[in-house]
Amino acid sequence: MDNDSALLALAALAHPTRLDAFRRLVQHEPEGLSTGQLVEQSGLTQSTFSTHLAVLAKAGLVQSEKRGRHFIQRADIDALRGLMLFLAKDCCQGRAELCEPLLAELACC
Amino acid sequence: MDNDSALLALAALAHPTRLDAFRRLVQHEPEGLSTGQLVEQSGLTQSTFSTHLAVLAKAGLVQSEKRGRHFIQRADIDALRGLMLFLAKDCCQGRAELCEPLLAELACC
DNA sequence: AATGTGCATCGTATAATTCCGATGCATGGA
DNA sequence: TCCATGCATCGGAATTATACGATGCACATT
Numbered sequence: 070m071d072n073d074s075a076l077l078a079l080a081a082l083a084h085p086t087r088l089d090a091f092r093r094l095v096q097h098e099p100e101g102l103s104t105g106q107l108v109e110q111s112g113l114t115q116s117t118f119s120t121h122l123a124v125l126a127k128a129g130l131v132q133s134e135k136r137g138r139h140f141i142q143r144a145d146i147d148a149l150r151g152l153m154l155f156l157a158k159d160c161c162q163g164r165a166e167l168c169e170p171l172l173a174e175l176a177c178c
Numbered sequence: 179m180d181n182d183s184a185l186l187a188l189a190a191l192a193h194p195t196r197l198d199a200f201r202r203l204v205q206h207e208p209e210g211l212s213t214g215q216l217v218e219q220s221g222l223t224q225s226t227f228s229t230h231l232a233v234l235a236k237a238g239l240v241q242s243e244k245r246g247r248h249f250i251q252r253a254d255i256d257a258l259r260g261l262m263l264f265l266a267k268d269c270c271q272g273r274a275e276l277c278e279p280l281l282a283e284l285a286c287c
Numbered sequence: 288a289a290t291g292t293g294c295a296t297c298g299t300a301t302a303a304t305t306c307c308g309a310t311g312c313a314t315g316g317a
Numbered sequence: 318t319c320c321a322t323g324c325a326t327c328g329g330a331a332t333t334a335t336a337c338g339a340t341g342c343a344c345a346t347t
Contacts, residue, residue, distance in 0.1 A: 076192060083188035084305090088181070095268045104324065117306050119325060138314045138323055150279060153265055156191075156258065159204045170259065193335090213294065226336050228295060247293055247344050 070151035074129065078152045081128035086111055087121050091130055094144035101134070101143035179260035183238065187261045190237035195220055196230050200239055203253035210243070210252035 070078075082088050090107050108118045122142065125131040129148045133140045157168060179187075191197050199216050217227045231251065234240040238257045242249045266277060 072194075072197070076194060076197060079188050079192035079197070083185060083192045085181075085185060088185060088188070092268050114307055115324070116308075140324065149265060149268065153262055156262055159201050159258065223337055224294070225338075249294065
């Protein structure tokens with residue numbers, strides 16, 4: 070993941086509605102959720118939520134698959150992983166001692 | 179790190195100038211960099227950069243320490259770690275299989 | 288005490304984001 | 318074929334972010 074992609078991903082997640090939707094999608098991997106279900110839970114208008122979804126999609130964090138009349142939205146775990154690796158590089162490059170506590174905490178899951 | 183703090187941190191990093199400054203500060207841990215050095219490299223006005231720095235500080239990602247007439251800025255690695263753990267929880271909660279590749283890639287550093 | 292340096296903050300102009308209703312398009316069912 | 322559903326997209330209004338110059342304050346030097 071390059072700098073621009075990371076910026077897109079960070080901006081996409083830096084909004085309550087989008088962060089919430091993304092988390093819900095991750096929790097519903099790998100089945101995904103329909104756009105309607107996400108809209109309903111968000112409390113926003115369908116059109117408003119649709120633009121939020123487009124931001125997540127443009128950042129590569131969410132991918133949609135057409136299933137009949139519905140769209141199934143799915144979180145792209147690889148993209149999340151890419152973002153985390155990008156952030157990790159910031160603190161790990163040449164200085165592993167900064168990241169070891171992170172690895173220790175991650176190991177618990 | 180709770181949801182609101184994560185949103186602040188994500189928004190703080192979701193800007194080219196701030197992401198760049200934060201990365202430079204991480205690379206200069208633990209000595210830090212003076213505000214002036216950061217301003218000079220950013221190519222922006224001192225006042226503009228100062229507001230960016232305030233955003234990072236409000237998000238807890240950067241802490242400043244007064245040293246004479248200068249301010250030494252330092253990246254808060256714990257805050258970065260907190261953000262990464264927050265993101266990791268999204269993909270690891272109850273589903274470790276999603277995170278194992280992440281751990282494998284992080285292990286290299 | 289007087290001056291210069293380093294930074295925060297205020298005021299303001301411009302750009303971007305966010306939100307909604309309205310509209311349009313494609314699909315599935317009557 | 319005709320209608321209803323699910324979603325994207327357009328247009329516009331309100332809010333927020335971004336950038337700058339000007340100003341003010343604190344500290345160090347002279």
